[in-house]
Amino acid sequence: VGQHEPVKCVAARIMCWGAERCFAITSGGEDSFTHNVHNDTVFYKDTLTLFGHSVKDHDDTAVEIPPGTYTYPFAFELPTTAFASLHTASCQCGGAQIKYEVVAFVKYDAHRNDAVRRAFTVVVPISKRDMLASAPVNVTATATVTKFSVVMAKSDVTVTLPRSIYAAGETIEGEIAIDNRQGETDVSTVRIALSYRCEVAIVAKKSMTAGAHERPEPPKDAESHFVIRDSPVVVLELPMVVEHGRQAAAPFAVPLPHAMPAVSYPARGQHLAVAHVMRFDVHGAKIKIPIHIAHCADGNNRFAFRPLDAPVAPAELHDTEHAYTVPDDYIAMPCRSLQPPAGLEKQPRPHASAPQAVGTGELH
Numbered sequence: 001v002g003q004h005e006p007v008k009c010v011a012a013r014i015m016c017w018g019a020e021r022c023f024a025i026t027s028g029g030e031d032s033f034t035h036n037v038h039n040d041t042v043f044y045k046d047t048l049t050l051f052g053h054s055v056k057d058h059d060d061t062a063v064e065i066p067p068g069t070y071t072y073p074f075a076f077e078l079p080t081t082a083f084a085s086l087h088t089a090s091c092q093c094g095g096a097q098i099k100y101e102v103v104a105f106v107k108y109d110a111h112r113n114d115a116v117r118r119a120f121t122v123v124v125p126i127s128k129r130d131m132l133a134s135a136p137v138n139v140t141a142t143a144t145v146t147k148f149s150v151v152m153a154k155s156d157v158t159v160t161l162p163r164s165i166y167a168a169g170e171t172i173e174g175e176i177a178i179d180n181r182q183g184e185t186d187v188s189t190v191r192i193a194l195s196y197r198c199e200v201a202i203v204a205k206k207s208m209t210a211g212a213h214e215r216p217e218p219p220k221d222a223e224s225h226f227v228i229r230d231s232p233v234v235v236l237e238l239p240m241v242v243e244h245g246r247q248a249a250a251p252f253a254v255p256l257p258h259a260m261p262a263v264s265y266p267a268r269g270q271h272l273a274v275a276h277v278m279r280f281d282v283h284g285a286k287i288k289i290p291i292h293i294a295h296c297a298d299g300n301n302r303f304a305f306r307p308l309d310a311p312v313a314p315a316e317l318h319d320t321e322h323a324y325t326v327p328d329d330y331i332a333m334p335c336r337s338l339q340p341p342a343g344l345e346k347q348p349r350p351h352a353s354a355p356q357a358v359g360t361g362e363l364h
Contacts, residue, residue, distance in 0.1 A: 001106070001335070002069040008062035010107045011052030014324070016076040017045040017101060018122070020083065022202045022271045024094035024224035039202040041270045043083070046076055047321040048347060051338035052107070055321050060110060063338060073330040075350035076102075079318070080304045083269050084124040084295065088198050088262060093226040096200050096272045098122075126165065126265055126294040127301040134165035134292075137174075143183075143285035155183040157285040159278075164290075165265060165308075167297040169258040177249040178242045178282060190238040191281040194254060196230040196262050197290075202271045233261065233276070254278070256293065265294035266306040322347035 001012065023038040047055060050072055052063050089095025100122050105115035140158040156179040166172055172194075178187055203223045234254055242248045264274040280287040292308060323340035325347040326332040340346075 001065065001072070003065050003067050005067055007065045007106075008108070009052060009065060010060050010062060010109060011054075012050040012065075012106045013047055013055075013104075014050065014072070014074050015045065015047045015103045015105075016078075017103070018043055018078075018082060019099060020269050020271065021097045021099070022094070022200050023096075024200065024202065024226055025092070026224065039271055042319070043081075043270065044079055045319045048074060048324045049321060049340050049344060050324045051335065051340060054341045054344050057341065057343075062109075065106075065335065066337060068335070069333070070335045071331070071333045072324060073327060073332055074324070075327040075330075077348075077350060078122065081306070082122055082124065083266055084263055085121045086198075086262065086272075086274070088196075088228050088230065090226075090228045093228065094200060094224070095228065096198055096269075098269065123295040124263075124266055124306075125296045125298045125303050126167065127303045127305065128297040128299050129301045130305040131165045131167060131294065131297050132163065134163040137161040137164050137289055137291070139287050139289055141285045141287045143283050155180045155187065155283055155285060157280065157282045157287060159280055159287050159289060161278075161289065161291070165292045165294065166256060167294045168256055168260045168263070169296075170256050172254040172256065172278070172291070173251065175249055175251050176238070176240070176280065176282070177247070178240070179247040180242045180244050180283075181247055183244040183283070185283070186244055187240065187242040187283045190240050190252070191279075192234075192236050192238060192252065192254060193232040193279045193281075194234040194256075195232040195277055195279070196264065197275050197277050198228040198262075199225075199273045200228070200271060201225045230262065233257065260293055260295070263293055263295050265292040265308075267292055267308040268310065325349050327351070 019040060019042045021038070021040050049055070053059050053061070083098045085100060086096060086098040100120050102118045102120065103115055105113045107113050138158065138160050140156060142154050142156050144154045158177040159174060160177070161172065161174040176190060180187055201223070234256070236254065238250070238252050240248070240250050262274070264276045267274060275290040276293050278289045278291060321344060323344040323346045327350045
């Protein structure tokens with residue numbers, strides 16, 4: 001905060017928040033009406049009040065910031081239930097976004113703020129112990145040849161994976177078994193593809209953008225459910241010859257990129273569920289296996305496990321405000337004549353793990 005002359009304000013605050021935004025696009029047919037169904041959920045917000053009045057204090061009596069330059073280094077501890085940053089969309093159906101921001105602002109009155117916003121990205125590691133303990137996968141599908149509704153031949157395909165959660169940069173290893181004893185043709189190739197899937201289900205108010213015709217009555221609130229599928233992350237072919245009348249099994253390995261375009265752990269937010277889907281195409285038999293891929297695995301097992309079927313519960317959503325506290329080992333030069341509100345609980349003294357950043361971009 002830098003002032004060349006005295007300035008009056010109601011409060012100065014630093015806020016960190018995370019929100020989930022989902023929206024759906026539905027068309028109105030011939031009249032080209034487009035209805036945007038949207039839902040915004042702020043699942044995390046923590047506010048540090050440097051000086052002045054608290055958020056819930058409706059007193060707008062001004063305090064005066066004397067001339068000078070004041071520094072307030074800060075640190076926020078994100079909740080263990082934080083979802084990984086996400087941005088995915090389809091021009092046909094809609095999209096989903098998980099975003100985080102830090103906002104520093106001075107509130108001069110009820111109608112005027114001076115704010116600076118900085119977006120940041122959140123990655124959620126998984127403890128290696130929990131990743132290795134994830135449930136194994138075993139799926140079987142059958143390809144059949146019928147004539148007049150009678151099955152003339154069939155081939156059974158079974159895919160086995162040792163676990164259901166992986167980390168970027170790993171190799172997914174498994175086994176594929178083909179029982180072609182009742183088949184009538186040979187199997188020569190197995191096609192494997194890995195892609196990303198985001199499922200969105202929201203109930204929210206609708207806003208509407210009309211075409212050239214007269215705008216109809218606004219539609220009622222409604223539920224919207226859709227799936228966003230991205231292009232495959234990995235595609236490969238496994239040479240595997242199984243003659244008809246025989247059976248065989250073979251291992252396979254799918255290397256994952258070190259930088260995944262999107263991750264699928266944690267798996268659920270308020271209105272969305274994400275997964276990676278492995279698809280096996282064998283002689284007409286198609287197998288789809290949902291798995292989950294984390295940004296990275298922590299060998300020190302420092303992170304709480306997020307069950308794959310557990311969404312963020314309403315009780316976990318929180319909006320807190322604390323009196324500003326200087327993080328340990330950081331250099332601060334606060335305004336001595338201005339203090340945080342006396343009625344606010346102090347922020348638990350944060351132990352920042354990153355070097356202190358200053359306005360010039362240098363690190364101390």
